[in-house]
Amino acid sequence: MNRIITCINSCVILCTLWASIIDAQTPDFILTWGSQGSANGQFMYPGGVGTDNNGNVYIVDTGNHRVQKFTADGEFLIKWGSQGSGNGQFSYPLGVTLDAEGNVYIGDGGNHRIQKFTSNGEFLLKWGNQGSWDGQFDFPYGVATDHNGHVYVSDKNNHRVQKFTTNGNHQLTWGQNGTGAGEFEYAYGITADIGGHVYVADTANNRVQKFDTNGAFMGMWGSAGPGDGQFNLPHLIATDINGNVYVTDWGNNRVQSFNYDGTFQFSWGQSGTGEGEFVHPEGITITANSNIYVVDSENHRIQKFRLPVGIDSPTNESIKQRFVLYQNYPNPFSSRTVIDFKLREMSEVYLGIYDSQGRLIRSLVNAILPGDYHSYTWNGTNETGHSVGCGVYYCRFTAGSEVLTRKVVIVK
Numbered sequence: 001m002n003r004i005i006t007c008i009n010s011c012v013i014l015c016t017l018w019a020s021i022i023d024a025q026t027p028d029f030i031l032t033w034g035s036q037g038s039a040n041g042q043f044m045y046p047g048g049v050g051t052d053n054n055g056n057v058y059i060v061d062t063g064n065h066r067v068q069k070f071t072a073d074g075e076f077l078i079k080w081g082s083q084g085s086g087n088g089q090f091s092y093p094l095g096v097t098l099d100a101e102g103n104v105y106i107g108d109g110g111n112h113r114i115q116k117f118t119s120n121g122e123f124l125l126k127w128g129n130q131g132s133w134d135g136q137f138d139f140p141y142g143v144a145t146d147h148n149g150h151v152y153v154s155d156k157n158n159h160r161v162q163k164f165t166t167n168g169n170h171q172l173t174w175g176q177n178g179t180g181a182g183e184f185e186y187a188y189g190i191t192a193d194i195g196g197h198v199y200v201a202d203t204a205n206n207r208v209q210k211f212d213t214n215g216a217f218m219g220m221w222g223s224a225g226p227g228d229g230q231f232n233l234p235h236l237i238a239t240d241i242n243g244n245v246y247v248t249d250w251g252n253n254r255v256q257s258f259n260y261d262g263t264f265q266f267s268w269g270q271s272g273t274g275e276g277e278f279v280h281p282e283g284i285t286i287t288a289n290s291n292i293y294v295v296d297s298e299n300h301r302i303q304k305f306r307l308p309v310g311i312d313s314p315t316n317e318s319i320k321q322r323f324v325l326y327q328n329y330p331n332p333f334s335s336r337t338v339i340d341f342k343l344r345e346m347s348e349v350y351l352g353i354y355d356s357q358g359r360l361i362r363s364l365v366n367a368i369l370p371g372d373y374h375s376y377t378w379n380g381t382n383e384t385g386h387s388v389g390c391g392v393y394y395c396r397f398t399a400g401s402e403v404l405t406r407k408v409v410i411v412k
Contacts, residue, residue, distance in 0.1 A: 004133070005134065006040065006116055006147060009402070015356050015379075020053060026266050026267075026268040026273055027268060027292055027305035027306060027307050028305060028306050028307075029275045029276045029303070029305055030291070030304040030305055030306050031073065031074060031303075031304050032074075032275065032296075032301050032302065032304065033074030033301060033302055034046070034074075034242075034300055034301035034302050034304045035300055035301065037300075038064050039077040039163055040068070040076045040079065041068070041070075041074075041298070043059065043061050043063070043064065043068075043300045043301065043302075043379070044061060044062065044063025044064045044300065045057050045062050045063040045297050045298065045300065046060060046061050046062055046063075046092055046094065046282065046283070046295045046297055046300065046302070047060040047061075047062040047093065047094035047096075047236075047282050047283055047295065047296060047297065048060040048093075048095045048096040048097075048107070048142070048143075048236060048282065048295065049096065049283035049284065049285050049293045049294075049295050049302065050096040050097050050098050050104070050285055050357070051072075051098070051285055051287050051293065051356055051357055052098050052102050052119055052356065052357075052391075053102065053322075053355045053356050053388075053389065053391035053392060053393065054356075054390075054391045054392065055071070055072040055287070055356060055391075055392065056069055056070065056071060056072065056077065056119070056400065057070045057071070057072060057074070057293055057302070058070075058096055058098070058104060059067070059096075059283075059295065059302060060093045060094055060095070060096045060106060060107075060283070061079075061090075062092055062093060062094055062297075063084040064083055065081055065084075065089070065090040065091065065092065065093065065273070066079050066080060066081035066082060066093075066118075067079065067080055067081050067090075067096070067104070067106060067121065068094070069119075069121075070302075072291070072304075073304075074302065074304070075328070078120065078121060079121075080117070080121030081093070081121075081386035082258040084277075085111050086116075086300065087123045087126065087166070088112075088115070088117075088121075088123040089311050090106070090108050090111065090115075091108065091109065091110025091111045092109045092110040092112075093106050093107060093108050093109060093110075093189075094107050094109050094140075094141050094142070094282075095107030095140065095141055095142040095143040095144075095153075095154070095189075095236070095283075096143065096283070097143045097144050097145045097151075098119075098145070098357060099149070099151075099166055099309075099359075100145075100147065100355060100361060100382060100388070101144045101361055101389075102118070102119040102389065103116055103118060103119070103124065103166070103376065104117045104118070104119060104121075105117075105143050105145065106117070107140040107141055107142065107143045107153065107262060108126075108140070109139045109140060109141060109156075110139070110167040112128055112129055112131075112136070112137040112138060112139065113126050113127060113128035113129060113137065113140070114126065114127055114128055114137075114140060114143060114151070114164075114168065114370065116155060116166070116168075125167065125168060126168075127164070127168030128140065128168075131206050132142045134162070134170045134173050135162070135164075135168075135170040137153065137155050137162075138155060138156065138157035138158045139155075139156045139157045140153045140154065140155055141154050141155075141187070141188045141189070142154040142187075142189040142190040142191075142200075142201070142237070144160055144190045144191045144192045144198070145166070145192065145359070146192040146213065146359070147194065147359045147360035147361070147383075148194070148213070148376050149165060149166050150163055150164065150165065150166075150171070150192075150213065151164045151165070151166055151168075152164075152190050152192055152198055154187040154188060154189060154191075154200060154201075155187065155188070156187055156188060158182040158183065158187065158188070159175060159176055159177040159178075159183070159187060160173055160174060160175035160176060160184065160187065160200070161173070161174055161175050161184075161187060161190065161200060161211075161303040163213075163214065163304065172214065172215055174215030175187065175200075175214075175215075179205055181209075181217045182209070182211075182215075182217040182254070183218065184200065184202045184205065184209075185202060185203070185204035185205045186202075186203045186204045187200050187201070187202060187203070188201045188203040188234070189201035189203075189234070189235055189236035189237035189247070189248070190204070191237045191239050191245075192213070192236065192239075193239040193241055193243050193245075193260070193358070194239075194241065194243065194358055194359065194360055195310070195353065196211075196212060196213050196245075197210055197211070197260070197262070198210070198211045198212070198213060198215075199211075199237055199239065199245055200237070201235060201236065201237045201247060202220070202222075203233050203234055203235065203250075204233070205222075206222055206223055206224040206225075206230070206231040206232065206233065206234065207220050207221060207222035207223065207231065207234075208220060208221055208222050208234065208237065208245065208258075208262065210262070219257070219261065219262060220262070221262030222234070222262075225356050226252055226258075226345075228264045228267065229258070229262075229264040230252075231247070231249050231251075231252065231256075232249060232250065232251025232252045233249075233250045233251040234247045234248065234249055234250065235247075235248045235249075235250040235281070235282055236248050236282055236283050236284055236295075237284070238284045238285050238286055239286070240286040240290075240356065240358060241286075241288045241354055241358040241381065241394065241396060241405070242286075242403060243259070243260040243261070244257055244258065244259055244260070244265065245257070245260065245262075246256045246258075246284050246286060246292070246390060247284075248280075248281040248282060248283070248284050248295075248304040249267070250280050250281060250282070250292065251280075251343070253269055253270055253271040253272075253277070253278045253279060253280065253281065254267050254268060254269035254270060254278065254281070255268055255269055255278075255281060255284060255292075256269060268305075269281065269387060270343060271300055274302070274304075276301075276305075277293070278294070278296045278299065279296065279299050280297050280298045281294050281295060281296055281297060282295040282297040283295035285357070287357065287358075288354055288355070288356050288357070288358055288359070288394040288405070289325075289356070289392075289394070289407065290306055290307040290355055290409075291303070291304060291305070291306055292305040292307065293305075296370040320368075323341060323342060323343045323344060323347065323399045323402075324341060324342045325339075325341045325395075325397045325404045325406060326339075326340045326342075328340075328378075328395060328406060328408055331407075331408060331409055332409035332410065332411045333380070333408075333409070333410065333411070334380075334410070334411055334412055335379065336377055336378065336379045336380065337377070337380075337408065338375060338376070338377050339351065339364070339375070339376050339377070339378065339395055339406075340373065340374070340375045340376075341373075342373050342374070342397065343369060343370070343371045343372060343374065344371050345371040346368065346369065346370050346371055347368070347369060347371075347399040347400055348367075348368050348399070348400060349367060349368070349369045349374075349397070349398065349399050350363075350365060350366050350396075350397070350398040351364040351365035351366075351376060351377055351395070351396070351397050351398075352364060352395075352396050353392045353394070353395055353408065354393065354396055355388075355393055355394075356391070356392055356393070356394070360383075361382050361383070361388060361393060362378060362381065362382055362383055363383065364376050364378060364410040378395075378408075380410055388410065389410070390410050390411055390412050391409075391410060392407060392409055393407075393408045393410065394406070394407060394408065395407075395408050
C-alpha cells in the first residue's frame with residue numbers, strides 16, 4: 001500500500017505496455033457531449049478532432065462551418081469561423097491537426113485549401129485552390145503533421161497525398177486513381193506516426209495504406225466487409241504514441257484498432273445512440289495519456305474513451321526485474337528536470353519527450369547502454385533548441401521491446 005501511495009504522490013501516471021495487455025480489451029466509455037444545433041457546444045455533422053499539449057479538444061463543426069475548442073471534459077471554450085471564402089471562413093471543413101507549437105491546421109474542403117490558425121483561432125495563413133496541379137486541391141479531407149515540421153494532406157477527389165512545410169510550401173505528391181499499391185479511390189483520412197510512417201484511409205478501396213514520409217509504399221490491409229480487419233468506407237485515422245493505428249469504420253459504425261503492420265487488435269461500437277454506439281463516426285484522436293476522442297458525426301456529438309492499462313500486471317513486474325524508470329524530478333518544473341533509470345543488463349535504450357498527440361519533441365538517448373544507473377536532463381527545449389510551452393508532456397522510455405511512459409509537466 002505504501003508503495004502504491006508513493007507512486008501516486010510522485011505522479012507515476014502511465015505505464016503503457018500495449019502489446020502485452022491490450023489483447024481483447026476495448027476502451028472504457030468516459031463521457032459524451034454535444035447535440036444537433038448551432039449554439040455553443042452543439043454540432044451539425046462534425047468532422048475532424050485534434051488535441052493540444054494542454055489537453056484541449058478542437059472539433060471541426062462541418063455543417064456549421066466553424067471550429068469549436070473545448071476542455072478535455074467537453075467544456076466549451078471558444079469558436080471561430082463562419083460560412084464563406086474569406087480568411088478564417090470555411091466551406092464544409094473536415095480535417096484538423098496541430099503542430100508542436102500548437103498551431104491549428106484545417107482542411108477547408110469546399111474552399112479547396114488549408115488554413116492555419118493559432119490555438120485561439122487567429123488566422124495565420126492559407127494555401128491552395130481548386131485544381132490538380134501541385135499545391136492545388138479537389139476537396140482536401142484529412143490533414144496531419146509530423147515532428148519534422150511537415151504537413152500531409154489527403155487530396156480526396158484527386159486521389160492523392162500532398163506534403164508541405166508548415167508554411168504551405170509544396171514538397172511532394174504521391175498517388176493516383178486506382179486499386180494498385182500506392183493508388184487511391186478517394187483518399188480520406190491521413191495520419192503520421194512517431195516512427196516516420198504515413199497511413200492513409202483509402203476509402204472506396206476499403207483499405208489502409210502505409211508509406212514512409214517520402215511516399216514510398218510499405219504495405220496495406222483491409223477489404224470490403226463487416227469482419228475484423230474489413231471496412232465499409234474507412235474515413236479518418238489516427239495513431240497512438242506506441243504506433244498503433246485506429247480507423248473510424250464509417251459504414252460499419254465502429255472503430256477498429258491495428259498494430260503498425262495492420263494486424264487486427266480489437267474494435268468497438270455498433271449502430272445506435274447509446275454510450276459507445278455510433279452513427280457514421282468521423283474524426284478520431286488518441287492522446288499520450290490514453291484518452292480517445294471519437295466524433296460521432298450523425299449523432300452530432302463527441303464521445304470520449306480511455307484505453308484500459310494494467311498498472312500492476314505481471315508483465316510490469318517482469319519488466320521491473322530488467323529495468324526501472326524513475327519519475328523525473330522536479331515535476332512540475334520550469335527550467336530543467338532530471339530523468340533517471342536503472343538497467344539490470346546491457347540494453348538498447350531510447351528515451352524521448354513527446355507531446356500529448358504523440359509527436360516527438362526531443363530525443364534524449366538513442367544508444368546501447370551498460371547495466372547501471374543512468375541520468376539525463378531535459379531543459380524544456382525541442383530538437384531545434386527552442387523552449388516549448390507550458391503543459392503536459394510524456395517521457396517515453398524503450399529498452400529492447402519494452403516501453404514505459406511517465407508524465408512530465410512544465411510550468412512557467
